[in-house]
Amino acid sequence: MGRPAADDDSGLPDLPPEWGRVVVPNNAAELSAEAEQIRRELNRPTPSGSVVPTLLALLVVMVTVLAGLSATIWAQSPPAPLASTPATPAPPTDLIGRTMPAFDLVDNGQPVPLRGLLPAVILLADACACPAEVASTVAVAPPGVTVIAINPDPAVRDAPPAPPNTLRALDDPADGLRAFLRLPPRADVVSALLVDRSGTVRKLVPELHSTADYEPELARLAN
Structure with missing residues (x-):
């Protein structure tokens, strides 16, 4: 026709x-x-x-x-563009300076208020078995600053690369932290969050490469 x-x-x-x-x-x-x-x-x-x-x-x-x-x-419809490789997400700048919600983390089934552990460096390690990154953070953390590994790999939980009093391996079953940060997990990537003693976000590193990414802010957390 x-x-x-x-x-x-x-x-x-x-x-x-x-x-x-x-x-x-x-x-x-x-x-x-x-x-x-x-x-x-x-x-x-x-x-x-x-x-x-x-x-x-x-x-x-x-x-x-x-x-x-x-x-x-x-x-005819134009050809669909080629899919690009996902890039490292930019840190949400609107979170810097905001106060963290009153999250409760979990330790062996028991609730642990996050505010009781501040100031802290929080490592979101649920998508990476990365004990080296955890150990490096513990090594540069000043006295009085807690290092928290969230949903860590069993290798980190069972054989922590630091004394128990300097590293807390905790769970976030509801993924409340990632929802607050708008930061989905990415394979083989550790993210770092620095929070001062008042609960204010000071630094967010979506993809941690070395401690140099956050050491200046880390030194100020203990003040």
């Missing part, structure tokens, strides 16, 4: 009105009968001057076919 050329919204100029109603086919193969008739007329001897209407009809067929093909090509 085709559609009238007058209804075409391809942007092409209208055909002259004296050509009558021209239907644009969806498939160029539908014009095979007309093309065969034109070939028979061209091969048949005709009086002088009668070739002009035949050539005109052939021109109309060619224009109609080209218009149908152009409309089909333009109607």
Whole structure:
């Protein structure tokens, strides 16, 4: 089935009105009968001057076919863009200076108020078995600053890379911290959150590479 050329919204100029109603086919193969008739007329001897209407009809067929093909090509959807590799999320700057909610963490099934552990460096380590990052943080934490590993790997929980009094391995079953930070877990990535003794967020590092990412702010937490 085709559609009238007058209804075409391809942007092409209208055909002259004296050509009558021209239907644009969806498939160029539908014009095979007309093309065969034109070939028979061209091969048949005709009086002088009668070739002009035949050539005109052939021109109309060619224009109609080209218009149908152009409309089909333009109607195709553009190709979908290639998926890009997820980049490291930027830290939500609106969280810096905000007061943390009164979260309760869990230690062996018992609630542990987060405010009772401040000031603290909180390591979100639930997506990474990274004892080296935990050990490095413990090594640079000043006295009086608690290092908290949230949902750590069993290797960190069972054999902590620091004395028990300097590292707390706690759980956040409801993922309240990540919801507050708007920071989803990423494979093999540890995130760091620095909170002072009043519960104010001082630093958020979405992807921890070294302690140099937060040492200046860490030194000020103990003051």
